[in-house]
Amino acid sequence: MNIHVKRLDHVQICIPVGAEDEARAFYSGILGFQEIEKPDALKKNGGLWYQVGDIELHIGVENRDGYNSKSHPAFEVEDLQSVKEYLLNKGIQINEETPIPHVSRFSFRDPFNNRIEFLSKHHR
Template identity: 45%
Template sequence: MIIGLHHAQITIPPDQEERAKQFYCGVLGLEEIAKPAALAGRGGFWVMAGDRQIHIGTENGVDRMRTKAHLAYQVEDITDAGRKLAEAGIEVLDAVPIPGYERFEFRDPFGNRVELIQKAD
């Protein structure tokens, strides 16, 4: 029945869109894409992660620090990614090891849990 994953969505507080663009597009390097005109007035923005869309929507009243839910982004150079995050003031957290992968976690500036993962050599 399911043939693939089209997109995933995370949320940020409604008044934090520009800050989120600075983080997701600036620090993480994701490319912003246009939302359909029918959805433009709903707030938030969309980005591409490889060939998948990530929808960054707005939502009030959510304690994002209380959930284990997360997106895992595959990276080419996990060491460089960790360095860039540290330079941006983001605390990098160790993740439980998985054979064949290097990975770590962090919380974005809005509390969303994020994982970066790279296949080990």
Template identity: 60%
Template sequence: MINFKRLHHIQLCIPIGDEDKARDFYGRILQLKEKEKPEALKKNGGLWFDVGDIELHLGVESINSSPSKRHPAFEVENILEVKEYLKDRGVKIKEEIAIPNIERFTFTDPFGNRIEFMETT
């Protein structure tokens, strides 16, 4: 059984090198508060913002990247059990870069959409 806690974040994508333009739009115009990315992910570029009780992650990628980094991230309970549950049902799991206090992995649905499951530790 998968126990969903909440939608944690949504990732959208911006062109490589457009962080200042995104910061102007999302920070200045939409008035979202920028938050610091974990050190291990800073090298990837992009920005993170708080939006109410979820986060908006802006990743960088080439305009025609396939597959895209865009995805929702769901916070779940007992993530290791969930991972095994999905594997047992033929879902191919991709381990992601480790970041402090978060266990996470991604997978794609049958339609090519990337989905992240995560649990704070």
């Protein structure tokens, strides 16, 4: 059997328990992502959900002591340089990533030390 994947549905990252307001300030306020309502059955777990392009970003809650993972979502954006300048003006530290063919990219850490990558693809 071949598994046919239609598309990526969602990515989940995590924040400390009780940090939803700070996450909302960053993801809604700074990044401008559109928050969507979580299903009633999951609201008791805490966290937030966002619609980001055609996928969802789920932000769960967990113990985050000493967390510094390389795992990350990568979002393709329009006008990567303007996005980078905007984030720098907001005081967000940008990490230049190792160049790869036909892709410009950078990453940054959210206030909870989650790595986020923004990229732009260039066709030959």
